[in-house]
Amino acid sequence: SLCAGGAPSLSYQELKDLKKTDVLHVDVRERWEIDRFGKIPASINIPLGELVEALQMDPMEFKEQYNQKMPSKSDPVVFSCLAGTRSKQALAFAMSLGFS
Numbered sequence: 001s002l003c004a005g006g007a008p009s010l011s012y013q014e015l016k017d018l019k020k021t022d023v024l025h026v027d028v029r030e031r032w033e034i035d036r037f038g039k040i041p042a043s044i045n046i047p048l049g050e051l052v053e054a055l056q057m058d059p060m061e062f063k064e065q066y067n068q069k070m071p072s073k074s075d076p077v078v079f080s081c082l083a084g085t086r087s088k089q090a091l092a093f094a095m096s097l098g099f100s
Contacts, residue, residue, distance in 0.1 A: 009084065010078065015078060015080075018076070018078060021076065022075075023076040023077065024044065024068070024071045024075060024076065024077045024078070025040065025043040025044065025077075025078050025080065026043065026044055026045075026051075026077060026078070026079050026080070026090065027039070027040050027043040027044065027045045027046075027079075027080050027081070028045075028046060028047060028048040028051060028079055028080070028081050028086045028087060028089075028090045029047065029080075029081050029082055029086070030047050031047060033082060037082075040080065043080070044066050044067075044068045045066075046066060048081070048086045048090055051090055051093055051094070052093050052097070054066065055071075055093070055097050055099070056097065057070065071099070073097075073098045073099045073100060074100055077094065077099060079091055079094070
């Protein structure tokens with residue numbers, strides 16, 4: 001299930017359309033879930049428990065840890081998980097840190 005600031009839930013097709021733009025797709029599932037169910041292409045895995053810390057990292061540290069440029073607070077970001085609960089929490093965390 002998917003969440004973005006302007007639209008609390010997105011369909012798979014909406015995500016595919018968004019991914020044609022410059023959106024960062026953050027998968028907040030646990031690493032074992034990625035191993036079991038597979039990685040979503042062009043997504044970055046940051047388990048929900050690491051997200052608040054990750055979004056406050058030094059950009060160089062973020063790139064080193066996640067092999068991806070750290071999003072700025074104005075960059076478009078989409079969160080996904082298995083059922084939708086964690087992606088909604090992730091969205092709330094990001095917004096509380098000033099991400100729009």
